[in-house]
Amino acid sequence: xxxxxxxxxxxxxxxxxxxxxxxxxxxxxxxxxxxxxxxxxxxxxxxxxxxxxxxxxxxxxxxxxxxxxxxxxxxxxxxxxxxxxxxxxxxxxxxxxxxxxxxxxxxxxxxxxxxxxxxxxxxxxxxxxxxxxxxxxxxxxxxxxxxxxxxxxxxxxxxxxxxxxxxxxxxxxxxxxxxxxxxxxxxxxxxxxxxxxxxxxxxxxxxxxxxxxxxxxxxxxxxxxxxxxxxxxxxxxxxxxxxxxxxxxxxxxxxxxxxxxxxxxxxxxxxxxxxxxxxxxxxxxxxxxxxxxxxxxxxxxxxxxxxxxxxxxxxxxxx
Amino acid sequence: xxxxxxxxxxxxxxxxxxxxxxxxxxxxxxxxxxxxxxxxxxxxxxxxxxxxxxxxxxxxxxxxxxxxxxxxxxxxxxxxxxxxxxxxxxxxxxxxxxxxxxxxxxxxxxxxxxxxxxxxxxxxxxxxxxxxxxxxxxxxxxxxxxxxxxxxxxxxxxxxxxxxxxxxxxxxxxxxxxxxxxxxxxxxxxxxxxxxxxxxxxxxxxxxxxxxxxxxxxxxxxxxxxxxxxxxxxxxxxxxxxxxxxxxxxxxxxxxxxxxxxxxxxxxxxxxxxxxxxxx
Amino acid sequence: xxxxxxxxxxxxxxxxxxxxxxxxxxxxxxxxxxxxxxxxxxxxxxxxxxxxxxxxxxxxxxxxxxxxxxxxxxxxxxxxxxxxxxxxxxxxxxxxxxxxxxxxxxxxxxxxxxxxxxxxxxxxxxxxxxxxxxxxxxxxxxxxxxxxxxxxxxxxxxxxxxxxxxxxxxxxxxxxxxxxxxxxxxxxxxxxxxxxxxxxxxxxxxxxxxxxxxxxxxxxxxxxxxxxxxxxxxxxxxxxxxxxxxxxxxxxxxxxxxxxxxxxxxxxxxxxxxxxxxxxxxxxxxxxxxxxxxxxxxxxxxxxxxxxxxxxxxxxxxxxxxxxxxxxxxxxxxxxxxxxxxxxxxxxxxxxxxxxxxxxxxxxxxxxxxxxxxxxxxxxxxxxxx
Numbered sequence: 007x008x009x010x011x012x013x014x015x016x017x018x019x020x021x022x023x024x025x026x027x028x029x030x031x032x033x034x035x036x037x038x039x040x041x042x043x044x045x046x047x048x049x050x051x052x053x054x055x056x057x058x059x060x061x062x063x064x065x066x067x068x069x070x071x072x073x074x075x076x077x078x079x080x081x082x083x084x085x086x087x088x089x090x091x092x093x094x095x096x097x098x099x100x101x102x103x104x105x106x107x108x109x110x111x112x113x114x115x116x117x118x119x120x121x122x123x124x125x126x127x128x129x130x131x132x133x134x135x136x137x138x139x140x141x142x143x144x145x146x147x148x149x150x151x152x153x154x155x156x157x158x159x160x161x162x163x164x165x166x167x168x169x170x171x172x173x174x175x176x177x178x179x180x181x182x183x184x185x186x187x188x189x190x191x192x193x194x195x196x197x198x199x200x201x202x203x204x205x206x207x208x209x210x211x212x213x214x215x216x217x218x219x220x221x222x223x224x225x226x227x228x229x230x231x232x233x234x235x236x237x238x239x240x241x242x243x244x245x246x247x248x249x250x251x252x253x254x255x256x257x258x259x260x261x262x263x264x265x266x267x268x269x270x271x272x273x274x275x276x277x278x279x280x281x282x283x284x285x286x287x288x289x290x291x292x293x294x295x296x297x298x299x300x301x302x303x304x305x306x307x308x309x310x311x312x313x314x315x316x317x318x319x320x321x322x323x324x325x
Numbered sequence: 326x327x328x329x330x331x332x333x334x335x336x337x338x339x340x341x342x343x344x345x346x347x348x349x350x351x352x353x354x355x356x357x358x359x360x361x362x363x364x365x366x367x368x369x370x371x372x373x374x375x376x377x378x379x380x381x382x383x384x385x386x387x388x389x390x391x392x393x394x395x396x397x398x399x400x401x402x403x404x405x406x407x408x409x410x411x412x413x414x415x416x417x418x419x420x421x422x423x424x425x426x427x428x429x430x431x432x433x434x435x436x437x438x439x440x441x442x443x444x445x446x447x448x449x450x451x452x453x454x455x456x457x458x459x460x461x462x463x464x465x466x467x468x469x470x471x472x473x474x475x476x477x478x479x480x481x482x483x484x485x486x487x488x489x490x491x492x493x494x495x496x497x498x499x500x501x502x503x504x505x506x507x508x509x510x511x512x513x514x515x516x517x518x519x520x521x522x523x524x525x526x527x528x529x530x531x532x533x534x535x536x537x538x539x540x541x542x543x544x545x546x547x548x549x550x551x552x553x554x555x556x557x558x559x560x561x562x563x564x565x566x567x568x569x570x571x572x573x574x575x576x577x578x579x580x581x582x583x584x585x586x587x588x589x590x591x592x593x594x595x596x597x598x599x600x601x602x603x604x605x
Numbered sequence: 606x607x608x609x610x611x612x613x614x615x616x617x618x619x620x621x622x623x624x625x626x627x628x629x630x631x632x633x634x635x636x637x638x639x640x641x642x643x644x645x646x647x648x649x650x651x652x653x654x655x656x657x658x659x660x661x662x663x664x665x666x667x668x669x670x671x672x673x674x675x676x677x678x679x680x681x682x683x684x685x686x687x688x689x690x691x692x693x694x695x696x697x698x699x700x701x702x703x704x705x706x707x708x709x710x711x712x713x714x715x716x717x718x719x720x721x722x723x724x725x726x727x728x729x730x731x732x733x734x735x736x737x738x739x740x741x742x743x744x745x746x747x748x749x750x751x752x753x754x755x756x757x758x759x760x761x762x763x764x765x766x767x768x769x770x771x772x773x774x775x776x777x778x779x780x781x782x783x784x785x786x787x788x789x790x791x792x793x794x795x796x797x798x799x800x801x802x803x804x805x806x807x808x809x810x811x812x813x814x815x816x817x818x819x820x821x822x823x824x825x826x827x828x829x830x831x832x833x834x835x836x837x838x839x840x841x842x843x844x845x846x847x848x849x850x851x852x853x854x855x856x857x858x859x860x861x862x863x864x865x866x867x868x869x870x871x872x873x874x875x876x877x878x879x880x881x882x883x884x885x886x887x888x889x890x891x892x893x894x895x896x897x898x899x900x901x902x903x904x905x906x907x908x909x910x911x912x913x914x915x916x917x918x919x920x921x922x923x924x925x926x927x928x929x930x931x932x933x934x935x936x937x938x939x940x941x942x943x944x945x946x947x948x949x950x951x952x953x954x955x956x957x958x959x960x961x962x963x964x965x966x967x968x969x970x971x972x973x974x975x976x977x978x979x980x981x982x983x984x985x986x987x988x989x990x991x
Contacts, residue, residue, distance in 0.1 A: 120949030
């Protein structure tokens, strides 16, 4: 029972991270109809950016790298990382994707793979982040907020609700709620949805398509940065930028977006949690060695049964 | 071929108890329909197209004409109704199976293979009846070479009939618009169809080209003994060459008959002039 | 049925004649094998003309180049000709490599009591090795069939993710395999327990594979791959594949079974990737799970994109270039993938069809000449209805 509950808590925390990243994929796909392969590398930038900022800012403010600074420092680093990644996202769209707005989708996909490779390997260079893993200084104390005990003697277990899990869940949820508000309640959101529905018509209606696309990229990148920051809060040892772990993380988030129905904002959130649950419970009850296999198997199954995803709608190609 | 048609006609005469009921239908479409998310795009569409008939399908924009073509060629599966070609039921076939059965089409928005040559566009359509497998291709067996050579000759002959043989090696995308439309028809013919569906073949052509097109559609019908169903917005052209015309509006057949009858049908006039049906 | 064969109208008389008269084709049933025989002869010459130390650096590089070309050219059948987008090609290679390695490794152990190379040139060991490569190709082809199936329902980018996921699944599964059984005594007393999971070396990789691969085998198989790829491309089968790439809806309307074309492309490509995997395993003596990863697959994707999607000679040149370049620049490794990435981005901006597009090197000259001849004739409007 306590094991189940503990897995549940992890799944919720991880699920909100996947959802956060999946939103970036789904927004770009909704508007430009291509997989932004480089999105996972923005998450990496967010993680490594948070690290670089921390090791520079903390000593400057007079805090040691081992002690936990006040909450506002963590918030500031989160914000700076988001702004940094937003700027990178803007630049990538402007330089690599915008010239291909009318090109076949495959070309854009190949470009996205190129951008992804570029970010990974530039990040690995010794004068950028380097090619070895680092340890993130603790910005939050991971103390137990609540502890429950179950059973007695041999089978005694404890259920711990940790600070970091709660922070991840609340930060991710509030960011997603802000997103929801932006997309469904503001003029900008209407413009985004209009561009997503039909770019040409939106342009004819006087919607500044380029600006909307830029904004989408900035927004998605900022969410990715937040996800990167939250990940290093939970798992403080950061793998090097080109490590498979990052690519797999991004892929799973993308799978979440596809499973939920790509292009659908709510679907991305749903997909994020579905993936996390399958992965965490599969890892716990079957074997943790195959956790990636569960996710991809689920993806293939869902695509074969309902290619448009759980909440997606099918589009017919006009003949 | 002629005698067999006569035989069939005679047979149908026997059954129907009189020869007046018209020629035996080659393509027999019975009350097909499809709806997209509640919108009834086509309802109860029926058509009896005889061997070597030349029929027209007209109607205002969005009336469901191309949807009918898509239903006939298996791009969409009809929700209801039946399609029969000769003695063969087609209803739920995949597009390539329907092409193999003998229905070929052209597209309203030209869909040639732009980076294949003109000859290869025709060859691609003609290979439908090839019998050699992948292994013979790889080892270039005699059977493979014979079939490929035959295919090449046939395709060149087809191009020659339509006077495009000089452009055989050019990329399809380098042809002029009029030639591209022509190549679409040649390509459809190369599949060796019994029924040819032409989707707005005159769109974008100038008056002289349209005139030539009308002639060549007739010639195609006579020469290849193929039944033609034509979607077209150019009324004079339709009225001139079609033997019978079906008029669609909002997915419903509002009139069917000879050009003269259709032309004078008040419902057709209303549909085209935009007056309400109540007034007609 | 009368219509089973074509009849072309009032010119039908002429056509009917050509139909009745057998179409003349030159040569007999063996003619088709001549190019392959020539290729194998070249491989033989290459094998014996190079100086003795077979394990020398240059020989090793030449082997790798040949293997990489096989991989890139076979991937090009899926990505270039059929217009699907597979980024899991290394997965097929790993499947083939592991299959072939386990056959020669455990096979030699059972047959000859040890895993060292057995027999001389074209000796019994060589034939076991050849058989193992073919088996690797077949197992990879089965995997290709399975991976190709989703392509029936998924387009472009979705399919890319599935193939990528496939490569990753292969990698993870290979990591979970058991340790190798090191000698014949252990093998003979092996219980079911050591066979589940199969003893393929786990995350350390499969090592100690007898190094049977030599220039003769690599370049013979390369010759076969090139001939097969070119024959596919220039045949009805290849045109069907290309039509799928160009316009699926029109292809179907012309009677092309697009599902079959896609799956065929995957199966053929996977087969050659599997054979190449066998060559690779017996060239370096090791295969490891990371060989199935997508970083490896990207290399071949880059070669097909750079060389021209659909161009066999273009992809061959790109494969040679991108394999030799890092060897020439010693300190290049750190920057290699950065250069590749920039190449991809710039190619898509400047020349998305690749250096040669769909054409072959020799066609480029013809085309230019023809263009010069026909320029001045009526030029078509570029924009054609949409």
